[in-house]
Amino acid sequence: DAGITQSPRHKVTETGTPVTLRCHQTENHRYMYWYRQDPGHGLRLIHYSYGVKDTDKGEVSDGYSVSRSKTEDFLLTLESATSSQTSVYFCATADRGFTEAFFGQGTRLTVV
Amino acid sequence: QKEVEQNSGPLSVPEGAIASLNCTYSDRGSQSFFWYRQYSGKSPELIMFIYSNGDKEDGRFTAQLNKASQYVSLLIRDSQPSDSATYLCAVKRSGGSNYKLTFGKGTLLTVNP
Numbered sequence: 001d002a003g004i005t006q007s008p009r010h011k012v013t014e015t016g017t018p019v020t021l022r023c024h025q026t027e028n029h030r031y032m033y034w035y036r037q038d039p040g041h042g043l044r045l046i047h048y049s050y051g052v053k054d055t056d057k058g059e060v061s062d063g064y065s066v067s068r069s070k071t072e073d074f075l076l077t078l079e080s081a082t083s084s085q086t087s088v089y090f091c092a093t094a095d096r097g098f099t100e101a102f103f104g105q106g107t108r109l110t111v112v
Numbered sequence: 113q114k115e116v117e118q119n120s121g122p123l124s125v126p127e128g129a130i131a132s133l134n135c136t137y138s139d140r141g142s143q144s145f146f147w148y149r150q151y152s153g154k155s156p157e158l159i160m161f162i163y164s165n166g167d168k169e170d171g172r173f174t175a176q177l178n179k180a181s182q183y184v185s186l187l188i189r190d191s192q193p194s195d196s197a198t199y200l201c202a203v204k205r206s207g208g209s210n211y212k213l214t215f216g217k218g219t220l221l222t223v224n225p
Contacts, residue, residue, distance in 0.1 A: 031211055042217030043156070043200065050211060058212070090155060094213065098144050098204055101213065103155040 003027050006091050006104035013111055019078040021107050023091030025071075029102075031094040032074040034058075034066060036087040037106075043090065049074055081111040115139060116203050118216035126224050131188040133219050135201030138182070144204040145177055145184040149197045150218065156200055160186070191223045 003026030013019050023032060034046040035058075045058030047066040055066050063085060065077045078085055088108050094101040117136050125131045135145075144163050148156035162168045162175040162184065174187040184203075188195055198218040205212045 031213075033213055035215070040217075043215040045212060045214060048212060056212075059214075092156075092213065094211070098211070099161065101146060101158055101161070101202075103148075103157070106155050 004091060004093055004102055004104040006089075006107050008107060009105060010108045011110070013081050013109070015082060015111055016080050019081050019109065019111075021076045021089055021091075021109070023074045023076070023093075023104055025074075025093045027093055027095070027100070027102070028071060029093035029100070030071075030096045031098075032068065033092040033094075034064075034074065034076045035090045035092065036060065036085075037090060038087050046076065046089075078109075081109075083111050085109065086111045114216075115205075115214045116201055116216040118199075118201050118219050120217055120219060122220040122222055124222045124224060125191050127191060127193060129191050129223075131191045131195065131221055131223070133186040133188075133199050133201075133221065134183060135185065135216055136183045137201075137203045139203070139205050140179075140182065142182075142203045142205050145175070146202040146204070146213075147173075147175060147184075147186045148200040148202060148215075149195075150200055151197045159199075188221075191221075193223045193225050196221060196223045 033048040035043040049055045049068040091104040146161045147159045150156040160175045176185045200218045201216040
């Protein structure tokens with residue numbers, strides 16, 4: 001199995017609270033991605049990183065921020081969680097040549 | 113126009129048949145194309161990637177790319193019930209080191225015994 005670990009795997013939080021999801025990789029991959037997956041919408045890109053401290057927005061970035069201070073870790077923060085952010089969140093990584101592109105196990109987040 | 117489009121299905125084929133899954137993309141600068149399989153409740157797993165026009169075969173799977181027509185397809189030969197899953201097409205867009213990986217919504221495949 002690819003060395004990509006997401007934590008936590010499940011979380012229930014209240015509206016208005018900050019939440020941070022972590023993606024940790026041992027593949028030494030350059031690229032890292034955060035997606036959310038919702039019924040009828042497929043996988044939608046939130047933010048991505050193309051190197052340490054190099055990040056950019058995806059198609060659904062509002063309400064989310066990211067940080068990547070080292071190659072192994074990519075953090076996704078919901079500054080003030082809303083019910084619309086209830087979803088399954090996936091992290092993915094890819095090597096420089098994009099010959100390997102793997103997903104983590106996913107985090108199921110429920111905002112009540 | 114969506115960046116990556118797939119027929120949502122469901123696509124139903126009998127066991128042993130060939131399943132054909134299609135994907136179109138809008139950005140002519142797209143460089144790499146990926147097919148993932150996702151079982152219900154699981155994370156996507158990479159099946160194949162293709163960069164060049166033509167066919168690429170790996171076991172029962174064949175990916176086909178036609179950049180002029182902006183489509184990529186996945187053929188599954190001798191389909192098995194265990195192939196029943198959602199198949200996701202992904203496209204890597206161009207732009208220096210700024211690589212986005214964009215997904216279609218996926219096609220649900222059901223292989224009937």
